[in-house]
Amino acid sequence: MKSKTIILDGIDKKILKALTADARTPILEIARNVGISGAAIHQRLRKLEKSKLISGSKFILNPKVFGYNTLAFVGIYLEHATNSETIVKALKRIPEVLECHYTTGHYNIFIKLLCIDNAHLMHLLNTKIQTIPGIIRTESVISLDQQIDRQIQI
Amino acid sequence: MKSKTIILDGIDKKILKALTADARTPILEIARNVGISGAAIHQRLRKLEKSKLISGSKFILNPKVFGYNTLAFVGIYLEHATNSETIVKALKRIPEVLECHYTTGHYNIFIKLLCIDNAHLMHLLNTKIQTIPGIIRTESVISLDQQIDRQIQI
């Protein structure tokens, strides 16, 4: 039992399906739907958590209610000798940066930005991002409408 | 009370901060930290839910434990006369597609893909995505490592 492939049976899948849909689903409610006791569900959950398969739970906020309407992806080109970690550190300080990836291909770094509107995006790029030392150029793709948003299926 | 800007006071922010960090934080625990009664927290939560500010809660699965290690962003070029909705419908049937956006700029559609490895990604692109009628060409950016992953701050 040193290294292990995790094998999920139907019950595990049902538990995960319920909790990935709504993290506050009562365990006893799942137990009723699945047909085993709450304590058993609880034991399985502890197993799943130990296996790192579940990495947490979150309330999902709706950005539009806060007035955040412009989602954009920005590819970043760096100078050759730039220390990427410094760039990432600078990007972390910008709250609008939701994701940041080191990438292959055209760009060195690729980020996802959430802004109030296009003007806010432009302002961010011009005054906060393109001014970071080491960043040469950026290329933006603006999302007009998001059609799919989900996790891996189980 | 027809249209309303939502004003969050310090208590609302503490509630949201606790629940966006861990959706299963007990309400009474938040109540203790904030210094008001559990019933009051409950009332505020109902208000926040009604305002659509909270759009749900989710358990976060760890894709790496399932063997999913390659995250990629793919820009898609469509033929001019293509009905985008048909394309999106086809993309929805591919479980590896986690996000899908209509976009401005170079691409017509932009997606986020989660695959087992690079071979799986290539296979997906060649056999499932580029074969969708209307798709002319795709351009991929592969994430080597994700450094930031978060929601909007409150």
Place this chain on the structure above:
DNA sequence: TGTGAAATCTGCCAAGA
């Protein structure tokens, strides 16, 4: 908006088949 109290439901542990 807040509180406190009451009724009900959950979370979680232990012991055992």
Place this chain on the structure above:
DNA sequence: TCTTGGCAGATTTCACA
């Protein structure tokens, strides 16, 4: 790995300040 039993604590509602 399941079940039962049980208690502490959580959720939820309500009348009232």
